Amino acid sequence: MLLNTDNMPLPSTSELKKSRYIKGHYTDVHGLPCIERIVCSVDETPEAIPTTIRGTIPEWITGNFLRNGPGKFEIGNNKFNHWFDGMALLHQFKIAAGQVTYKSRFLGSDCYMANNEHRRIVVSEFGTVAMPDPCKNFFQRFLSRFEMPGSSDNDNVSFVTYKGDYYVSTETNFMHKVDPETLETKEKVNWRKFIAVNGATAHPHTDPDGTTYNMGNSYTAKGAFYNIIRVPSTKMSENLKETLEGATVVCSIPSLDKTRPSYYHSFAMSKNYIVFIEQPIKIDLLKIVTGKLTGKGIKDAVYWNPELETIFHLINKQTGMLNSVKYYAKAMSTFHQINAWEEDGFLVMDICAADDGKAINNYLIQNMRKSGERIINSPPLQVFCTHENLHSEELHKYGGLEFPQINYAKYNTKPYRYFYGCGFRHLVGDTLIKMDLEGHKMKVWEHPGLYPSEPVFVPSPDATEEDDGVILSVVITPNKDKSTFLLILDAKTFDELGRAEVFCSLTPMYQL
Numbered sequence: 376m377l378l379n380t381d382n383m384p385l386p387s388t389s390e391l392k393k394s395r396y397i398k399g400h401y402t403d404v405h406g407l408p409c410i411e412r413i414v415c416s417v418d419e420t421p422e423a424i425p426t427t428i429r430g431t432i433p434e435w436i437t438g439n440f441l442r443n444g445p446g447k448f449e450i451g452n453n454k455f456n457h458w459f460d461g462m463a464l465l466h467q468f469k470i471a472a473g474q475v476t477y478k479s480r481f482l483g484s485d486c487y488m489a490n491n492e493h494r495r496i497v498v499s500e501f502g503t504v505a506m507p508d509p510c511k512n513f514f515q516r517f518l519s520r521f522e523m524p525g526s527s528d529n530d531n532v533s534f535v536t537y538k539g540d541y542y543v544s545t546e547t548n549f550m551h552k553v554d555p556e557t558l559e560t561k562e563k564v565n566w567r568k569f570i571a572v573n574g575a576t577a578h579p580h581t582d583p584d585g586t587t588y589n590m591g592n593s594y595t596a597k598g599a600f601y602n603i604i605r606v607p608s609t610k611m612s613e614n615l616k617e618t619l620e621g622a623t624v625v626c627s628i629p630s631l632d633k634t635r636p637s638y639y640h641s642f643a644m645s646k647n648y649i650v651f652i653e654q655p656i657k658i659d660l661l662k663i664v665t666g667k668l669t670g671k672g673i674k675d676a677v678y679w680n681p682e683l684e685t686i687f688h689l690i691n692k693q694t695g696m697l698n699s700v701k702y703y704a705k706a707m708s709t710f711h712q713i714n715a716w717e718e719d720g721f722l723v724m725d726i727c728a729a730d731d732g733k734a735i736n737n738y739l740i741q742n743m744r745k746s747g748e749r750i751i752n753s754p755p756l757q758v759f760c761t762h763e764n765l766h767s768e769e770l771h772k773y774g775g776l777e778f779p780q781i782n783y784a785k786y787n788t789k790p791y792r793y794f795y796g797c798g799f800r801h802l803v804g805d806t807l808i809k810m811d812l813e814g815h816k817m818k819v820w821e822h823p824g825l826y827p828s829e830p831v832f833v834p835s836p837d838a839t840e841e842d843d844g845v846i847l848s849v850v851i852t853p854n855k856d857k858s859t860f861l862l863i864l865d866a867k868t869f870d871e872l873g874r875a876e877v878f879c880s881l882t883p884m885y886q887l
Contacts, residue, residue, distance in 0.1 A: 411744040412853035423476040430873030440468040451494035457502025458738040463531035475875035483560035484528045502674040532577035544577040578641035598633025625695035643712040649690040655683035656732040679732035708732030713779040773798030778829040795830040818869035
């Protein structure tokens with residue numbers, strides 16, 4: 376995608392002739408293996424346990440590899456309906472001197488504590504509506520259906536940092552500060568205490584100086600607004616406990632439809648601009664407000680409208696000004712962006728996109744537990760670009776690519792050559808892919824029956840080349856005779872260097 380950063384009209388259609396959007400290819404793969412066993416509840420491992428090393432773990436890799444994701448899918452006799460609903464389980468792989476230990480803890484959120492105390496689901500999640508307390512009388516249960524639904528604090532999407540502190544996050548207004556060494560939950564943080572937003576994404580962007588940007592919705596009498604949030608790089612005072620102090624809204628963008636704002640999972644950022652994509656995945660706010668009365672969850676209020684266009688909003692980070700030019704594209708859906716940078720008066724943005732926005736419905740637990748033959752697969756996520764495809768036709772046989780990662784510290788907001796992601800022939804990633812934009816070449820790591828999570832690039836000490844480093848990914852298997860392991864690949868060659876095997880059950884650890 377190419378956006379003109381000046382207040383000038385877009386190039387003519389003929390000038391954009393080289394801009395090609397390849398329509399989504401359905402993944403025509405039959406006989407997919409069943410993944411039921413990796414979509415199940417697991418126990419926490421709060422004390423560090425050793426792993427078995429196969430191959431070699433480079434000794435220069437030192438630190439904690441932190442992951443987050445749903446790890447508990449039922450409370451008592453109640454079961455969650457959607458993968459996004461599972462209780463947050465935090466994971467730590469501690470790497471030092473060629474050895475690795477593993478530990479995990481459930482997030483001590485209010486909803487986790489309340490669910491366990493009552494031995495049933497008492498807080499509604501994305502796809503699961505909490506039923507009224509059976510201990511209340513009929514009249515009390517009836518009245519409870521008219522209560523406004525509260526936000527869950529089940530932060531099961533990602534680890535993020537603000538001002539050097541570690542948080543786990545989802546898409547509500549709550550985050551939790553976490554100790555990265557012990558994985559203990561330290562405190563609950565409410566965005567609303569600092570700025571007037573009803574939530575924030577779990578995928579902020581950070582400038583080299585440590586300033587962090589995010590996005591969050593607000594719902595007012597005038598309708599829904601999308602807000603660009605800025606969090607300063609340092610604490611305003613060492614005595615301040617609240618590290619989000621100083622957060623500001625730098626720009627508010629009114630929703631095209633006041634009562635049906637677009638769903639967004641992340642956004643793009645260049646050196647001087649934020650790009651917000653208002654896509655045709657819509658949220659019916661009335662359905663959410665009346666959810667308790669109708670017995671419908673948030674997921675039932677999220678829908679795809681292919682009749683709408685996609686709108687790209689360009690915001691100047693320094694001034695907070697919204698570009699007066701609106702950029703339109705055909706209906707498309709996107710959850711994650713790869714990178715964005717400015718070049719010759721244009722902003723170039725690479726994103727993972729599809730021409731169908733119904734994929735989120737695939738992640739109902741009942742669907743994920745079907746056998747491979749019974750799964751109805753949505754079109755794979757394709758790369759949406761400007762001058763050329765970022766991939767060859769070979770990518771289609773791997774189901775498209777998602778969860779893109781780059782050498783973020785050095786190349787975010789700058790021209791880059793390599794990105795990494797998961798291939799998705801199944802409902803979870805079943806390959807790791809390295810894309811080389813020079814020549815559209817691919818390298819693939821693939822082993823039947825093994826399901827890698829999001830790849831993370833770690834640069835080598837004193838690295839001089841963009842792909843000088845390693846790729847870390849947690850690999851899950853539904854087969855009880857095989858272990859889960861932390862995989863280390865040479866980022867240049869994509870050859871396996873080593874793995875640290877964990878002999879306990881784990882669930883997929885995507886930074887959703």
